[in-house]
Amino acid sequence: MSLDAKTVTRIARLARIGLQPEEVETLGQDMSSIINWVEQLKEVDVTGVDPMIGTGLAKPRLREDRVTDGNCRDKVLSNAPEREGPFYTVPKVVE
Amino acid sequence: MSGIHDFTLASARDALKARKISAVELTNAHIDAIERLDGQLNSFITRTPDQAREAAKAADETLAKGEGGSLCGIPLGIKDLFCTNGVRTTAASKILGNFVPPYESTVTANLLRDGAVFLGKLNLDEFAMGSANLTSAFGPVENPWKRKDSDAKLVPGGSSGGSAAAVAAGLVLGATGTDTGGSIRQPAAFTGIAGIKPTYGRCSRFGTIAFASSLDQAGPMARNLQDCAILLESMAGFDPRDSTSVDTPIPHYESALKRGVKGLRVGIPKEYHVEGIPAEIEALWQQGMAWLRDAGAEIVEVSLPHTKYGLPTYYIAALAEASSNLARYDGVRFGERVGAPTLDGLYEASRAAGFGEEVKRRILIGTHVLSSGYYDAYYLRAQKVRTLIQQDFLKAFENVDVLLTPTAPSGAFAQDEKPTDPVQMYLNDIFTVPASMAGVPALSVPAGLDARGVPLGLQLIGRFFDEETLIAAGHAIEQAAAFHHRPTIHAGVSA
Numbered sequence: 001m002s003l004d005a006k007t008v009t010r011i012a013r014l015a016r017i018g019l020q021p022e023e024v025e026t027l028g029q030d031m032s033s034i035i036n037w038v039e040q041l042k043e044v045d046v047t048g049v050d051p052m053i054g055t056g057l058a059k060p061r062l063r064e065d066r067v068t069d070g071n072c073r074d075k076v077l078s079n080a081p082e083r084e085g086p087f088y089t090v091p092k093v094v095e
Numbered sequence: 096m097s098g099i100h101d102f103t104l105a106s107a108r109d110a111l112k113a114r115k116i117s118a119v120e121l122t123n124a125h126i127d128a129i130e131r132l133d134g135q136l137n138s139f140i141t142r143t144p145d146q147a148r149e150a151a152k153a154a155d156e157t158l159a160k161g162e163g164g165s166l167c168g169i170p171l172g173i174k175d176l177f178c179t180n181g182v183r184t185t186a187a188s189k190i191l192g193n194f195v196p197p198y199e200s201t202v203t204a205n206l207l208r209d210g211a212v213f214l215g216k217l218n219l220d221e222f223a224m225g226s227a228n229l230t231s232a233f234g235p236v237e238n239p240w241k242r243k244d245s246d247a248k249l250v251p252g253g254s255s256g257g258s259a260a261a262v263a264a265g266l267v268l269g270a271t272g273t274d275t276g277g278s279i280r281q282p283a284a285f286t287g288i289a290g291i292k293p294t295y296g297r298c299s300r301f302g303t304i305a306f307a308s309s310l311d312q313a314g315p316m317a318r319n320l321q322d323c324a325i326l327l328e329s330m331a332g333f334d335p336r337d338s339t340s341v342d343t344p345i346p347h348y349e350s351a352l353k354r355g356v357k358g359l360r361v362g363i364p365k366e367y368h369v370e371g372i373p374a375e376i377e378a379l380w381q382q383g384m385a386w387l388r389d390a391g392a393e394i395v396e397v398s399l400p401h402t403k404y405g406l407p408t409y410y411i412a413a414l415a416e417a418s419s420n421l422a423r424y425d426g427v428r429f430g431e432r433v434g435a436p437t438l439d440g441l442y443e444a445s446r447a448a449g450f451g452e453e454v455k456r457r458i459l460i461g462t463h464v465l466s467s468g469y470y471d472a473y474y475l476r477a478q479k480v481r482t483l484i485q486q487d488f489l490k491a492f493e494n495v496d497v498l499l500t501p502t503a504p505s506g507a508f509a510q511d512e513k514p515t516d517p518v519q520m521y522l523n524d525i526f527t528v529p530a531s532m533a534g535v536p537a538l539s540v541p542a543g544l545d546a547r548g549v550p551l552g553l554q555l556i557g558r559f560f561d562e563e564t565l566i567a568a569g570h571a572i573e574q575a576a577a578f579h580h581r582p583t584i585h586a587g588v589s590a
Binding site for chain 1: 153193194196198264294295296309335338339340341386401402404407410411418422425426427428429430431432434435436437438439440441442443444446447450452455456458459460462463466473475477478479480481482483485516517518533534559
């Protein structure tokens with residue numbers, strides 16, 4: 001299976017990565033070669049096999065329902081590329 | 096003559112405790128070595144000499160009182176994927192070029208608790224994605240080893256390439272690494288050092304920048320397994336802040352060194368005899384079997400039938416997770432922002448400018464295999480094959496105690512010999528990826544030099560949480576191999 005320019009552009013849009021036209025072509029070739037290589041998994045019989053989500057070594061655990069962290073607004077905001085007071089700023093999204 | 100650059104971590108620890116050397120002296124000698132050699136090697140992204148000197152001074156005061164943890168006064172390097180409070184942490188990416196974490200990762204906090212002195216943050220492949228340390232936004236790392244008759248710059252392996260190079264060249268006494276599909280073991284093999292990828296869940300992932308969360312595992316890299324054992328004991332442990340952390344006691348790994356391998360059953364997976372691997376790799380593997388047999392182990396052939404599907408399964412599972420994990424770098428809350436009139440435009444421009452080519456490629460493939468219409472065919476199928484790969488290992492371990500394999504299909508290659516086809520590059524991890532998929536622990540020890548004079552490693556793979564048997568078997572190989580070679584570029588060699 002070969003990924004055409006339209007497909008690569010659609011994937012890039014989903015991933016929110018802006019691509020230059022020449023990148024669409026080279027990345028498309030690389031991606032096609034990788035996707036073709038992973039196609040070999042189709043030959044494995046997976047009937048009745050459960051998907052492995054994690055290693056299953058850690059068990060889900062409960063803890064007391066109380067606040068254990070917080071009150072560190074300035075720390076959280078300390079790496080903001082742009083901010084106004086205690087807010088992150090972004091281009092206008094609501095008209 | 097024996098000098099300050101001949102110390103291993105263990106011998107430095109003993110000399111510090113005995114007050115034969117001060118932490119300040121030891122730290123200064125390493126800072127000096129970094130200044131002399133790292134302009135060429137590029138193993139550090141950020142150096143922290145002032146903080147290191149302060150920490151060493153404090154360590155000396157503690158040691159003078161006869162106190163101090165297992166790493167008190169020991170100079171280490173930290174892979175720049177671990178968040179360090181107040182010290183820039185980049186993941187070798189432009190998108191985090193100015194990121195200063197306001198908190199400490201659990202693994203580095205554990206090392207600091209035990210008195211370690213951090214010399215700085217070590218280079219890696221961008222977001223730990225690579226096998227040659229060629230994808231860093233801060234430039235490639237040079238392997239301190241050279242081929243016999245050539246001055247070509249060799250790669251140190253990856254993704255923990257800076258960690259490997261710094262340890263091998265004597266710039267640090269040990270380093271942290273992370274391993275998602277081989278990122279500790281393959282660079283360890285390429286640079287003639289030891290490295291352990293512990294069981295998934297052994298070391299906390301809290302504060303370690305995520306690549307593929309179901310695979311990422313921190314581990315130690317050092318000159319030998321004794322040093323790795325000391326580091327692992329400090330790094331490991333349950334952490335309520337990581338939901339995949341496992342609450343199980345931490346053994347004194349160092350004691351496992353002397354256990355020996357008498358009666359140990361060592362499995363040789365027949366599927367690892369892959370076509371096209373160099374004869375000297377195969378020969379070294381045979382040599383490893385002979386060493387373990389001579390030390391009293393029994394060699395048994397085993398089968399891991401789904402081995403050949405390890406890499407393709409990995410590249411679906413890991414890239415899917417990466418595409419999700421790296422969604423957070425959007426130019427809003429942290430990292431580099433490139434302005435645009437719309438919010439989506441801002442995301443697209445920031446991510447286009449901030450990520451390198453390999454990271455983009457991997458995010459796009461991960462996005463594709465998770466996208467509507469492809470999820471079942473790729474991602475879900477890969478997760479099922481992953482179950483089969485894990486079952487292969489669990490079945491093998493009903494019959495044997497450890498598995499012995501080569502670590503990598505070649506020695507270090509030159510920077511300009513990098514394959515242009517990404518799939519060829521991925522084949523570097525052919526022997527390391529399956530253990531990562533299963534979550535079982537594995538290590539690499541240096542075992543010899545190839546015909547061109549560069550180091551080769553052997554890999555041992557063990558049962559869940561049985562790092563001790565790995566260390567015992569690995570130490571038997573260390574003793575038999577007596578690998579005392581040093582790279583061309585080393586702190587102990589005066590220019």
